[in-house]
Amino acid sequence: GNSVTQMEGPVTLSEEAFLTINCTYTATGYPSLFWYVQYPGEGLQLLLKATKADDKGSNKGFEATYRKETTSFHLEKGSVQVSDSAVYFCALVTGANNLFFGTGTRLTVIP
Amino acid sequence: ETGVTQTPRHLVMGMTNKKSLKCEQHLGHNAMYWYKQSAKKPLELMFVYNFKEQTENNSVPSRFSPECPNSSHLFLHLHTLQPEDSALYLCASSQDLGTQTYNEQFFGPGTRLTVL
Numbered sequence: 001g002n003s004v005t006q007m008e009g010p011v012t013l014s015e016e017a018f019l020t021i022n023c024t025y026t027a028t029g030y031p032s033l034f035w036y037v038q039y040p041g042e043g044l045q046l047l048l049k050a051t052k053a054d055d056k057g058s059n060k061g062f063e064a065t066y067r068k069e070t071t072s073f074h075l076e077k078g079s080v081q082v083s084d085s086a087v088y089f090c091a092l093v094t095g096a097n098n099l100f101f102g103t104g105t106r107l108t109v110i111p
Numbered sequence: 112e113t114g115v116t117q118t119p120r121h122l123v124m125g126m127t128n129k130k131s132l133k134c135e136q137h138l139g140h141n142a143m144y145w146y147k148q149s150a151k152k153p154l155e156l157m158f159v160y161n162f163k164e165q166t167e168n169n170s171v172p173s174r175f176s177p178e179c180p181n182s183s184h185l186f187l188h189l190h191t192l193q194p195e196d197s198a199l200y201l202c203a204s205s206q207d208l209g210t211q212t213y214n215e216q217f218f219g220p221g222t223r224l225t226v227l
Contacts, residue, residue: 004153032213043115043201043218044154089154093213101154 002027006090006102021075021105023090031092033073038087080109115219117202123225132187132222134202142207143185148199161207192226199223
């Protein structure tokens with residue numbers, strides 16, 4: 001079946017620290033992979049995506065590389081800001097509509 | 112209004128009440144979704160509507176009843192809920208092109224439901 005496992009939070013970092021949030025997946029077929037972000041009081045927003053092996057998705061300084069050999073899609077950012085504080089969700093899709101999400105990782109960045 | 116809106120943002124109800132959640136999308140999309148977000152659990156897809164037709168029902172209890180009167184509006188009617196149904200209910204929409212290609216889903220801010 002399809003599933004996503006991401007590191008449990010919460011994660012607390014100081015401003016300008018390096019961020020990694022781990023995500024691994026199990027999927028039938030060839031999934032596309034996503035990171036969504038949920039800021040306080042808002043809905044989920046697509047942060048970045050990768051549709052095939054070795055693709056790198058990037059947006060707003062965040063990056064994630066689709067690693068088929070390790071079935072991983074870890075999220076990284078070199079220098080986090082207070083405004084990055086949010087909940088981050090890893091997700092995959094194998095068809096047109098069926099998104100499978102991880103449990104979410106809450107990130108808090110302190111000045 | 113832009114994007115996907117949901118009302119109410121917060122709802123407290125007793126187990127014997129009947130209430131409805133409303134979602135409206137202003138994006139011209141033809142597919143709409145209900146998700147349940149519970150603490151420490153993955154988002155769960157509940158229902159999918161394509162072109163106003165329900166195409167997916169992920170074994171959701173009958174105490175949740177969706178309604179999609181047109182491609183812009185989606186309701187979730189609630190009755191005789193249980194305390195474990197307390198969660199954040201998210202609505203989303205997308206433009207389904209009828210292929211097996213994923214099209215980005217745009218999410219509303221959610222309704223925080225508490226069942227007493």
